[in-house]
Amino acid sequence: MSKKQEPAAAVRATIRDVASAAKTGKTSVSRYLNGEKDLLSDALKERIGRAIALLDYQPSQMARSLKSGQTRLVGLIIADITNPYSVEVMRGVEAACRQEGLTLLVCNTNNELDQEKHYLQLLSSYRVDGIVVNAVGMREAAISTLQQANLPMVLIDRKVADFACDVIGLNNVEATQMMTNHLLQQGFEALLFISEPATINTRFDRLRTFLQRMQQSPQYIAEQGEIEISNTEGLDTLLREFISRHPDKHKAVMCVNGTLTLQVTRAMRRLGIVWGPDIGLSGFDELVWAELAGVGITTLKQPTYDMGVAALKRLVTRIQGNTEPVTDLEFSGELIARGSTAAR
């Protein structure tokens, strides 16, 4: 039947090739692949097994999923894979997937909305069972569209406006209070909160909490600075001016996330400012090198791995048809105090 009989086929073998090679029907081969529940005679099983090996046959998941409507695939959309935070979350999602017998496909949107949209549609059109999303921003028409397509979805870290969806994230209020309290307790009197543009709720929530907390201690100075992550000059200026504005105060800086902490640390290095002795330094997100940089940098560690696991677990219940109201699961962070915020 098949035009070419070459073992190393130039074109993939299909179930029919196997069937004819084993001198049987497609059904039996299909049974061999799936049920196999002793429904086949040993002789037939033997022949089929041989044919499969000979033709190096691999069933087409495409066809299989088309038939079943199920893929056992889960998508993970990450806004910035460069961020260690995201990688740790991914590892949690991954581990949970394996436990659930799901396969994870990762997509990096590189913080670009159209990439996010592209991947969302792609995963949806391939009929993945569900998606875990670390969204790029707060207002995403693409995401809410998909909701109507009733594709199970869970958000990580960042919420999306006007979109009812389970969210797994940090308890930002608690975490920000912990960090602010810590700085004040250590004797810092002027605090600068540095953030990237508050295009996502996480940054906004942290800033807001910081300001609220500082209002309760009006004897201390609270300042804020917003800066694009790539704007190194602006960052230098921001730091320099903050420092010169308060010559007689114990000063400290608080960075809204790990990516920014890296930039701020670099800026201090450039400017010859030594974190610890000269100025307090702290930031959200734990960093592998936090203990290695000078006297060490104080961080607020998120239980990223657990958050990834929780996100997937939640997604699975949705996939299984759970329709209870959406929840907002908040994890507690852990303050890791290091030399950069040692007491005055």
Added chain:
Amino acid sequence: MSKKQEPAAAVRATIRDVASAAKTGKTSVSRYLNGEKDLLSDALKERIGRAIALLDYQPSQMARSLKSGQTRLVGLIIADITNPYSVEVMRGVEAACRQEGLTLLVCNTNNELDQEKHYLQLLSSYRVDGIVVNAVGMREAAISTLQQANLPMVLIDRKVADFACDVIGLNNVEATQMMTNHLLQQGFEALLFISEPATINTRFDRLRTFLQRMQQSPQYIAEQGEIEISNTEGLDTLLREFISRHPDKHKAVMCVNGTLTLQVTRAMRRLGIVWGPDIGLSGFDELVWAELAGVGITTLKQPTYDMGVAALKRLVTRIQGNTEPVTDLEFSGELIARGSTAAR
């Protein structure tokens, strides 16, 4: 025809639903989706567009690919997504994919062979057009099996024995010589090369080159240590003994990759050894924090992004049917000297 007429359908709309909603045939809808080359009357286009919007119809890529046999999908299998090296490579692959109109699916094998096998089969069974692989080890039956399935493939960084395949990697000989020469020029007299178990050719090549280079300068001491990445105690011992063995020499350590450099740096911190003044420290792979750790750490930077781009470009030529002999593309590294290897 359809049982339920609800706009927000509980089940995905198919091309037939659209067709009947637009009071036309599947063919026209299909044409609308693809060709659309003015083959349709404006009225029909109008109706179809409306029906698609109404039903929130999204074509099934599953069915589409089943038909066409092409997916425009490319897989990237990463051994350890935790490694910044891998992430950078990924970004290169990603950028090149976008330029080629391909979509990238990333899979992390977590350094586990069975995961690698799983993903390899998965991607293959979904008929991706090609795969870029950062293999877990050197001997992988799974990979060579796939070769016969003539799925285009390119290896990154690590080769696989007995498997003729394009490889993109670092010029390890040149890089190792650069680094060794640098250390000797800076006045170090006793060098310790620390490696993870040489289960992949990269590590082996670097070690071999180091030893060969050192044979040319027999007046200097060359040592090697092999250690599991998680064995912190063993690492402490290794360092301590190396140091006490050569009390009167200028000593330096060379780490086979960035992951190890991190561990070694931590170990030194634990032991109270200060890189720079006390001992030289250098490692393959650039690290974002290299300049921030004490006096800075000397690294050998790989053009990771470019390597990712090159890998994908190569893969594309293979996908397009190029059958010339496999090539081994080696990129040159760049030595970034910092305080940790300042001259004696």
Added chain:
DNA sequence: CTGTTAGCGCCTTCAC
């Protein structure tokens, strides 16, 4: 125990 048949959702001749 085993093979035949009818689709899954889509694209593509081939007629009308």
Added chain:
DNA sequence: GTGAAGGCGCTAACAG
């Protein structure tokens, strides 16, 4: 211009 029919590779009744 438009639609009907067949088939991509596979599974799941339904017969034998």
